[in-house]
Amino acid sequence: GAVVSQHPSRVICKSGTSVKIECRSLDFQATTMFWYRQFPKQSLMLMATSNEGSKATYEQGVEKDKFLINHASLTLSTLTVTSAHPEDSSFYICSAIPGQYTGELFFGEGSRLTVL
Amino acid sequence: SQKIEQNSEALNIQEGKTATLTCNYTNYSPAYLQWYRQDPGRGPVFLLLIRENEKEKRKERLKVTFDTTLKQSLFHITASQPADSATYLCALGPPGGGNKLTFGTGTQLKVEL
Numbered sequence: 108g109a110v111v112s113q114h115p116s117r118v119i120c121k122s123g124t125s126v127k128i129e130c131r132s133l134d135f136q137a138t139t140m141f142w143y144r145q146f147p148k149q150s151l152m153l154m155a156t157s158n159e160g161s162k163a164t165y166e167q168g169v170e171k172d173k174f175l176i177n178h179a180s181l182t183l184s185t186l187t188v189t190s191a192h193p194e195d196s197s198f199y200i201c202s203a204i205p206g207q208y209t210g211e212l213f214f215g216e217g218s219r220l221t222v223l
Numbered sequence: 224s225q226k227i228e229q230n231s232e233a234l235n236i237q238e239g240k241t242a243t244l245t246c247n248y249t250n251y252s253p254a255y256l257q258w259y260r261q262d263p264g265r266g267p268v269f270l271l272l273i274r275e276n277e278k279e280k281r282k283e284r285l286k287v288t289f290d291t292t293l294k295q296s297l298f299h300i301t302a303s304q305p306a307d308s309a310t311y312l313c314a315l316g317p318p319g320g321g322n323k324l325t326f327g328t329g330t331q332l333k334v335e336l
Contacts, residue, residue, distance in 0.1 A: 111266075119271060135303045148231075149328055153323065201266075210257065214268065214269075215266050
């Protein structure tokens with residue numbers, strides 16, 4: 108149980124275009140989801156906390172107009188990278204909490220974004 | 224500012240030996256600490272959680288210790304296997320609890336035949 112699916116796993120886009128990444132909890136309802144980005148050999152950097160039905164809470168230094176997060180249902184959160192540039196190329200990962208937090212986060216498989 | 228340190232150099236050990244990975248932190252008082260496994264190009268997978276009032280936790284071949292005085296956690300894999308090869312991340316929970324984790328950079332473990 109507690110499976111989180113991300114789509115797409117890999118995406119290549121041209122500079123200036125927007126890319127949407129989906130994060131779905133397949134077998135549980137997730138009131139809270141997190142979005143991270145990870146550069147090679149670096150730690151996961153939290154970008155924002157997404158709560159169902161409300162606006163996302165962004166970490167300091169993360170542009171909310173650049174990285175649009177929507178958590179429209181208890182099983183789906185989306186991250187849209189708007190007007191992507193090569194420096195946005197990274198590995199984006201989501202995680203979800205099923206109901207009451209017991210300490211364990213369930214992560215998606217990650218999405219590799221390459222902006223040309 | 225808070226800092227989490229994991230050995231950035233890869234740890235190479237022989238199959239059957241015990242692997243020990245270290246997580247040190249400064250300027251932080253986590254309510255709990257977690258260890259995750261991450262394979263290349265994949266998301267992390269939860270392994271163990273240990274709370275600030277616990278000294279040791281075990282799960283099958285895994286053992287975690289937590290020393291809040293030394294501000295250190297040790298992660299042990301006994302009877303290591305090549306399938307244990309991966310990057311292992313430690314993550315700290317916020318003081319007082321909560322669900323926003325701070326991750327270390329991870330240590331790559333390679334178990335050789």
